[in-house]
Amino acid sequence: MIVNSSSKSINETVNGSHTFTIRGYSLAKGISPGKYLSSDTFTVGGYDWAVYFYPDGKNLEDNSAYVSVFIALASEGTDVRALFELTLLDQSGKEKHKVHSHFDRALESGPYTLKYKGSMWGYKRFYKRTALESSDYLKDDCLSMHCTVGVVRNRIEGPRQYSIPIPPSDMGQSLKHLVDSELGSDILFRVGDETFKAHKLILAARSPVFRAQFFGLVGNTKMDEVTLEDIDPSIFKAMLLFLYSDELPDIQEFSDSTVDSASTVTLQNLLAAADRFGLDRLKQLCESKLCEEISVDTVATTLSLADQHRCSQLKEVCLKFASANLGVFMQSEGFKYLEENCQSLVAELLETIASVDEKPGSTLSRKRSSSSIIGIDLMAEWDAAAAESVNPVVRRVRRRQ
Structure with a gap:
């Protein structure tokens, strides 16, 4: 008796996208070649990724003539194969986006292999800086990039068996x-x-x-x-x-x-x-x-609530949001409430700013849930705003740093 069987080896990509917006582009210029602004991490295909933007170029030899953009593997992984696409968004409404796509040439060169955490794919000469600054890609000192990652996966598919569909609970x-x-x-x-x-x-x-x-x-x-x-x-x-x-x-x-x-x-x-x-x-x-709805107007009450009810993750998100929007937050009624009623939380906010400031490159970029960059040195912004404050509680907290 001859028994026949068959199976398929299916190679496909698991795709995901992320939009990275940089506000205050002009403030990032001059940070020196090789230093970058980082997007928030995003997950595609079981791996974390991040977009790195080099305002003065990745390498010294480019002499700041070009901006560089790369997509980096931000989590542990070995020989991760993926396709990539980087799109610089046209903000004039004409939709003349600048697209660098790895997907279109997959048959020609195949997926790119990232060997380990920190491996990157992208362009050292992504766009000439003088051309970028006079283009429709930069508007109101803001530019946006859309990144797509397609992680290659392989699966074996055998003959389908008969099945009875089960309704949801x-x-x-x-x-x-x-x-x-x-x-x-x-x-x-x-x-x-x-x-x-x-x-x-x-x-x-x-x-x-x-x-x-x-x-x-x-x-x-x-x-x-x-x-x-x-x-x-x-x-x-x-x-x-x-x-x-x-x-x-x-x-x-x-x-x-x-x-x-x-x-x-x-x-x-x-x-x-x-x-x-x-x-x-x-x-x-x-x-x-509540994490999704955090704003300058609500972060203080949400932070106080998170502290009161032992919501450690929500509290951490609030502290990071407040530190990333420090200048505006310090002018809000919520900050005044924290000064008067929650001095320990003001101290924790200072600790959050200090811990972020100690990280390499932290004075160049600050992560937010929307991956927008609103300033270069948040600690300096705190000092400038706090110097105008006459609240002795805040001054005492600052001396402990």
């Missing part, structure tokens, strides 16, 4: 229907002027606080009504929906207005409620969303 929707319909509810919550019906077993399964309250050693299984203080009804309703669905509800539905800061306040209150009732997943979901 609808458990969350089914449980959410219970709270919406109040079917079988056995506990009533009074929150402010509103009431909410729920199910003790479900709440106990989801929250250690409710489990102890209803079924713990000092709990009361016969309890049928609970009055909650210090929580807004809309926040409790949002938390209740999470308890049943395991999903972060639409925050806009629970915000008082459509202003961006309103959703931030709602998330902050929801995070506090999650911490109060031991809902770690909800707390982390709120942390993640």
Whole structure:
């Protein structure tokens, strides 16, 4: 008997893109050849990458005549094969972008191999600097680049077997229907002027606080009504929906207005409620969303909240954002609040600035979530702004540095 079989070796790329914006381009000139501004790291194909921009060129022999741009492997890896594309974006609206693409010549030369962490692909003479500064690629002292990385992957595909499609889980929707319909509810919550019906077993399964309250050693299984203080009804309703669905509800539905800061306040209150009732997943979901909504107007309150509720990752993000936007942040009401009420956080902000400033090349670039460069020396900006301050608390903190 002859048994035939077949298989395929499939080579393909896992692609991802990142946009790197440099603001204050003129301030970066003159940093000397070989020194660069770095984008934030981004992940493609299981590896971290970064874009390096050399305002005065990568090599001394270019005599600052060209700007250099490279894509670097920023994580551990050996013989990582990839295709690359660098695009300098035309800001005139004519879409006459300058494109250097490795993808278009893949058949000619094949993927590029990066041997180890720090290996780079790019162009020493990416663009003549005099031409760049008079082009539509530079507008309002700002330029942007779009980077695409395609990591080469290989997989073996054998003959497909028959399969039966499995529908996605609808458990969350089914449980959410219970709270919406109040079917079988056995506990009533009074929150402010509103009431909410729920199910003790479900709440106990989801929250250690409710489990102890209803079924713990000092709990009361016969309890049928609970009055909650210090929580807004809309926040409790949002938390209740999470308890049943395991999903972060639409925050806009629970915000008082459509202003961006309103959703931030709602998330902050929801995070506090999650911490109060031991809902770690909800707390982390709120942390993640708050990271996306950080602004100069909200970073101070979010930082204070993160410190109060032991959200270490959110706190670190806030400190980095505040240090990267120091000049504007110090003029805000939020900074004044920190000065008056959270002196320890002001000290930690100074420590963050100092630690970033100690890193090689840190006076040339500062990472932000949007990968935008807004200044060259943030520590100098702090000193200039702090010198104008008459607050003795800040002066004492600075002397300890």
